[in-house]
Amino acid sequence: MAISDVQEYIHLSDEQIEELGRELDAIRAEIEESRGADDAAYINRMIKIQRRLAAAGRITLFASKYKPAFFAGAAMLGVAKILENMEIGHNVMHGQWDWMNDPEIHSSNWEWDTAQPAEQWKHSHNYVHHQFTNVLGHDNDIGYGVLRMAREQKWHPMNIGQPVYNALLATLFQWGVALHDLDLEAIRKGRKDPKEMKRQLKQIRRKVSKQLSKDYVVYPLLSGPAWLSTMKANAVANLMRNLWSYMIIFCGHFPDGALHFTEEELEDETRPEWYLRQMLGSANFDGGPLLHILSGNLGFQIEHHLYPDLPSNRYAEISVKVKDICRRYDIPYTTGPLHKQYGQALRTIIKLSLPNGMTTDDTPIDPTPVRERRRLTDKERQPRRTEMGAWSTRRTA
Amino acid sequence: MTTLHPGPDLSERRHDLRHGVPVPFASDTHAGYAVDHRRTPTEPADLGAVVKARAIQCALSRVCGLCGMSMSGTTTFLGSVMDAESNTFAFPPMHPHCVDFALDTYPALGVPVLGQDLVRREWVVVETGGFELERPSGRGEPVLFHPNSITSSTVVAAPPAG
Numbered sequence: 001m002a003i004s005d006v007q008e009y010i011h012l013s014d015e016q017i018e019e020l021g022r023e024l025d026a027i028r029a030e031i032e033e034s035r036g037a038d039d040a041a042y043i044n045r046m047i048k049i050q051r052r053l054a055a056a057g058r059i060t061l062f063a064s065k066y067k068p069a070f071f072a073g074a075a076m077l078g079v080a081k082i083l084e085n086m087e088i089g090h091n092v093m094h095g096q097w098d099w100m101n102d103p104e105i106h107s108s109n110w111e112w113d114t115a116q117p118a119e120q121w122k123h124s125h126n127y128v129h130h131q132f133t134n135v136l137g138h139d140n141d142i143g144y145g146v147l148r149m150a151r152e153q154k155w156h157p158m159n160i161g162q163p164v165y166n167a168l169l170a171t172l173f174q175w176g177v178a179l180h181d182l183d184l185e186a187i188r189k190g191r192k193d194p195k196e197m198k199r200q201l202k203q204i205r206r207k208v209s210k211q212l213s214k215d216y217v218v219y220p221l222l223s224g225p226a227w228l229s230t231m232k233a234n235a236v237a238n239l240m241r242n243l244w245s246y247m248i249i250f251c252g253h254f255p256d257g258a259l260h261f262t263e264e265e266l267e268d269e270t271r272p273e274w275y276l277r278q279m280l281g282s283a284n285f286d287g288g289p290l291l292h293i294l295s296g297n298l299g300f301q302i303e304h305h306l307y308p309d310l311p312s313n314r315y316a317e318i319s320v321k322v323k324d325i326c327r328r329y330d331i332p333y334t335t336g337p338l339h340k341q342y343g344q345a346l347r348t349i350i351k352l353s354l355p356n357g358m359t360t361d362d363t364p365i366d367p368t369p370v371r372e373r374r375r376l377t378d379k380e381r382q383p384r385r386t387e388m389g390a391w392s393t394r395r396t397a
Numbered sequence: 398m399t400t401l402h403p404g405p406d407l408s409e410r411r412h413d414l415r416h417g418v419p420v421p422f423a424s425d426t427h428a429g430y431a432v433d434h435r436r437t438p439t440e441p442a443d444l445g446a447v448v449k450a451r452a453i454q455c456a457l458s459r460v461c462g463l464c465g466m467s468m469s470g471t472t473t474f475l476g477s478v479m480d481a482e483s484n485t486f487a488f489p490p491m492h493p494h495c496v497d498f499a500l501d502t503y504p505a506l507g508v509p510v511l512g513q514d515l516v517r518r519e520w521v522v523v524e525t526g527g528f529e530l531e532r533p534s535g536r537g538e539p540v541l542f543h544p545n546s547i548t549s550s551t552v553v554a555a556p557p558a559g
Contacts, residue, residue, distance in 0.1 A: 032529065032545070093459075095459065095527055098472075098526050098527025098528075099526060099527040099545045099546045100526065100527075100546070101527070101546045101548065102526075103470075106526070106527075107459050107468075107527075108459055108467070108468040108469050108470065109469060109470070119467040122457075122458045122459050122467070123458045123460075126457040126458055127453070127454050130457055131453055131454075131457060195409075268449075268536050268537070270533060270534060270535055270536060271532040271533060272534075274532055308457075309530070
């Protein structure tokens with residue numbers, strides 16, 4: 001299925017799609033023009049809170065032989081790791097704060113507290129996932145190479161074990177992500193350049209050694225007699241981060257209503273079509289400010305996919321406008337409470353462990369079934385607008 | 398104090414047989430994501446072209462348009478005087494040392510290079526903290542870059558062709 005055949009927006013004329021693109025461009029321009037000191041203060045505050053929390057957690061774990069200190073230290077460290085990975089690392093590496101010109105808080109320089117090297121994340125996530133969002137055969141985030149997440153994917157008897165693979169993926173999430181950019185599918189098919197694979201493996205080995213020595217050697221040794229409980233608490237903190245980030249990420253593209261695509265026309269899709277694919281392939285979840293901060297503002301997954309390099313603290317205000325656009329253009333805006341969104345993703349994992357014939361499709365029923373959904377003919381359409389928008393008047397040298 | 402940069406690592410880049418120079422990552426149809434490494438390219442490289450998929454990859458993955466390796470430190474754009482005036486660049490950002498190499502190597506070939514459709518005598522080097530990516534608004538239109546926090550802009554004369 002090409003993007004232009006997707007039922008959810010086939011009712012729009014070319015002119016309406018262009019107009020929708022212009023409206024989304026205008027939201028972007030507004031944020032670009034207004035970002036400044038308040039946004040910079042936000043990310044600096046987040047980094048300060050995260051570092052204080054991590055330090056408090058590490059210090060508390062010196063007394064981790066006592067149960068209250070064990071649990072308090074592990075919880076503080078776990079939350080610090082979640083903040084670092086979700087709201088800080090992920091968003092900094094998208095270039096959301098590059099405009100500040102701060103050499104530390106910069107996409108080219110940030111290295112995050114997880115096993116995957118930042119460079120590989122910027123390829124597998126920023127490029128492959130964000131460019132080929134929900135495109136089968138390209139976006140390796142669809143099931144992370146181990147789960148069948150779309151009915152269009154061929155069923156294999158190995159899929160019966162999906163509930164177990166899913167539990168393992170959630171528990172060991174940082175290690176799964178660490179191997180993500182190796183592209184196991186390409187290796188299996190012999191398409192992967194061996195030199196590139198060797199370079200990546202070397203990077204992963206270096207990063208994994210650093211992470212393991214930090215959490216399981218250096219800090220336990222610093223705890224002296226409490227070394228074993230510190231080591232255990234660090235493992236608990238890492239597990240907390242693994243389970244949380246797994247759940248948030250799976251809520252972004254797998255609840256009912258988030259669509260999958262095939263690769264036709266992607267190379268030459270226009271910006272408005274790209275916007276549409278991002279909107280239709282992503283799903284939000286509802287919650288308060290604290291939940292959104294702890295999830296890296298990925299509860300606004302639709303807005304994040306439309307504007308991955310705009311500051312995450314602005315997604316809430318952007319979402320009001322995007323929701324309104326979706327309503328006016330009759331495009332689905334998939335959202336719901338976190339438990340419902342994750343429940344749907346989990347149900348998909350379990351259902352798709354079986355062949356399609358044994359399960360029912362959970363694709364939501366068209367919200368406006370009475371409306372005629374087809375492309376307009378040339379005669380029915382308004383004449384093409386001749387004036388040029390701001391994007392196309394820019395000189396291309 | 399002068400910072401000495403190592404030369405760019407272009408060992409992974411294929412060479413253009415006509416001019417004997419490395420094909421920039423952003424101009425190479427046989428580079429980047431989803432390209433089968435076993436396939437040998439048969440078409441000659443167009444050193445002035447910017448491959449749309451590579452330009453987007455450079456922008457999103459934060460990799461250099463010349464060497465294809467991860468960006469670190471300063472983000473640098475290279476373009477014509479007109480590009481600098483309109484703050485619109487067709488060629489993706491590069492490492493500073495890759496810009497030096499590009500200026501020494503490509504303009505002297507006397508053909509359009511690095512996202513330009515004309516031979517340029519004057520170039521502008523723009524250093525910036527970040528940039529905005531402009532995706533193509535219509536079919537066949539280019540990917541463009543707009544630096545958003547410029548720290549310096551320097552006009553450089555290219556070495557004569559030949």
